[in-house]
Amino acid sequence: MIRTDEIAQQLNRYMAGYDCKVERKQDHSLTLLVTHLASDETLTIIGFCEEELESESSIRHMASALSKELA
Numbered sequence: 001m002i003r004t005d006e007i008a009q010q011l012n013r014y015m016a017g018y019d020c021k022v023e024r025k026q027d028h029s030l031t032l033l034v035t036h037l038a039s040d041e042t043l044t045i046i047g048f049c050e051e052e053l054e055s056e057s058s059i060r061h062m063a064s065a066l067s068k069e070l071a
Helices: 004-014 056-070
Strands: 018-024 030-036 042-048
Touching: 004 018, 004 030, 004 056, 030 056
Parallel strands: none
Antiparallel strands: 018 030, 030 042
8 A cells, every 4th residue: 555645745746836645534545635836726636546546657647637637
């Protein structure tokens, strides 16, 4: 099981201009908190399965998709 701080660290590496935090809920789902550094606005995305963010390539893919959506 990948640690939430490791996921956040990798998301931050791939998402310049954002601060990402990851929380693990009691049901083991993950919640992403993505804060735009310039505006301080935070987007909260709930309900990710651990398997969706278990490898560096899946985290890189998620970061790329989020960056495109937030641009």
